[in-house]
Amino acid sequence: EDQVTQSPEALRLQEGESSSLNCSYTVSGLRGLFWYRQDPGKGPEFLFTLYSAGEEKEKERLKATLTKKESFLHITAPKPEDSATYLCAVQGSYNTDKLIFGTGTRLQVFP
């Protein structure tokens, strides 16, 4: 069964203190790994899609990387506005488009 585990559950950072969020996955044939950002009471907002091991994508202070077993979301010099829950999801290859989500990492960045 496809599964996604994210760690840590919660992370508190000082503004400017870089860190990484982890997403470990088990999937039968990875079609894509997705990162979303979710603010309280809002819908998830798409950040990145990664398709194969070794792939990296960047957007402002965020960089996502992918290996055969896990993905990392690196946050460089975070700002308070980066505070949110970051969700990881996988899409398997067996005739389905559904995304399987992890429970997320709740990030708080303090000034």
Added chain:
Amino acid sequence: DSGVTQTPKHLITATGQRVTLRCSPRSGDLSVYWYQQSLDQGLQFLIQYYNGEERAKGNILERFSAQQFPDLHSELNLSSLELGDSALYFCASSGTGGSGYTFGSGTRLTVV
């Protein structure tokens, strides 16, 4: 605005009642997905429709049903509501090619 529209934004109803949540997908997207998000759980996949037909089913209760209409909007019907059904319900849509989806802003359902 993500392009995926969900109504209503908030819904408060009593146990045993029935409600209908509505979703209009992003223009051109044929797939609609419904997810449930509770406080103690992550996003749980309920059901997917593609161009009017059911395509995949997740952990959807028998009390819940959905459909997608010819204009591609979708409705999620929840009946015999229980306190535990209180949650955020999200709709998402996607195009062809297996890319990620775009989520709506959700409907917050409170069952009292």
